[in-house]
Amino acid sequence: MMRLSGKDLRCVRGGREVFAGLGFAAPSGEALAITGPNGSGKTSLLRVIAGLLVPSEGSITLDGGEAELTVAEQAHYLGHRDALKPGLSVLENLSFWRDFLGGEADDVGQCLTSVSLDHATHLPAAYLSAGQRRRLSIARLLVVRRPVWLLDEPTSALDTKGQDVFVGLMRDHLTRGGIVIAATHTPLGIDATEMRMRAAP
Amino acid sequence: MTALSALIRRDIRIALRVGGGALIGVLFFLTVTVLMPFAVGPDLALLTRLGPAILWLGALLASLLTLDRLFMADHEDGSLDLIVMSRTPLELACAAKALAHWLAAGLPLIVATPVLGLLLNLDGTATLAVALTLLAGTPALTFTGMIGAALAVTLHRGGLLLAVLVLPLSIPVLIFGVAASQAAITGPLSFGTPFSILCALSLVSFVVGPFAAAASLRHGLD
Helix, strand or coil, X not given: CCEEEEEEEEEEECCEEEEEEEEEEEECCCEEEEECCXXXXXXXXXXXXXXXXXXXXXXXXXXXXXXCCCCHHHEEEEXXXXXXCCCCEHHHHHHHHHHHHXXXXXXXXXXXXXXXXXXXXXXXXXXXXXXXXXXXXXXXXXXXXXXXXXXXXXXXXXXXXXXXXXXXXXXXXXXXXXXXXXXXXXXXXXXXXXXXXXXXX | CHHHHHXXXXXXXXXXXXXXXXXXXXXXXXXXXXXXXXXXXCCHHHHHHHHHHHHHHHHHHHHHHHHCHHHHHHHHXXXXXXXXXXXXXXHHHHHHHHHHHHHHHXXXXXXXXXXXXXXXXXXXXXXXXXXXXXXXXXXXXXXXXXXXXXXXXXXXXXXXXXXXXXXXXXXXXXXXXXXXXXXXXXXXXXXXXXXXXXXXXXXXXXXXXXXXXXXXXXXXXX
16 A cells, blocks of 8 residues: 655745645545646646655655655656657657666557557657657556656647546556546546645735 | 666667767768868878867867757657656766767767878878777767756757857867877877876766766756
8 A cells, every 4th residue: 555645845946936835645546636727836746746846845755665766766757748759669769768767567569559559650759649649658657667657737639539548547557556646627537636736826 | 777778779779860960970070170171271291280189179079069969859858857757877877878979979980080081191000099099088078078968958059058168178188189199190208198198087077977967967957
């Protein structure tokens, strides 16, 4: 049983306080939806959890995870940017992340099939549409197992079918005991605890 | 280990594909060296004397030319976030990226040196000496340049800043690289002394470069 929690988090960016005194908790098998107006600090919070921003106060702990790994090392981060190289093919992009991220890995071809990109394996990523690029990023979440998924507007650019597929994938992840934390404006499609961020002063 | 070799293979593959940076450096090196005899004039003795310095300057500028993309490209598409988050220590990932950059952009310069030496009226020994000093010295340029690339990563149009930051660090490499080549051609110094210092500079940069670059990447992310 894992539990990801943050306590008294305070984040300052560019001299402006984005949020302060923020706490959250997400036990395994549950999803946390971070909502709020633009500029309220949803992305900042995700990046703080991912270890990409250093909070000026507070701490983040993952109870029940692997003790010698940091939270970031046990998390997947799906940000606005797709982390794809246009010159490499779909297969090469995904294989790279599987080899580089390491840990428990799945078959690349099977992951591409689950996001219905199996017909485009040898296409350079430069020729993918925005929705297909997103699908390929989502395949990264599947190819290497990480207990925590940090998702920033995960369904943007996805068509309705793609959104349904993604909802299914999140559900599978939760039933396996994973944790999902998603910043979103649209309903996630799964049962999620909502955490509303207030607009920054 | 798989992670690092995957990173090296990916970076080399991107550099060699169309639009990658590997050939740009060599083409620039070629242009500078080919133009130099036209600028200096057909004085063969003068060309021989200037040859090592011209080749070294060309190689230095060519390796700076593509260095600003070292982290910038990964930062722009979000890959850098995932590299920072990964289980691979950032210092090792930086070293792997620099190694891949050197293999794709630095090594071709050394391979091109014998051909370009002909244009500067360098004989076999001189060309070999220059190629050898480049082989020992260009890693230092890449690994110190990496620090500048990491500092400039969050800045738009950081290329010029990179040059300003990195050039002072590369002056010792240039001095001892040219000194070793000249020593091999004309003497009176022995080749070994400046060459050992050149190797030492490279070894120092292998240690300092990855740590400094990783520190500035961690600090600079937003």
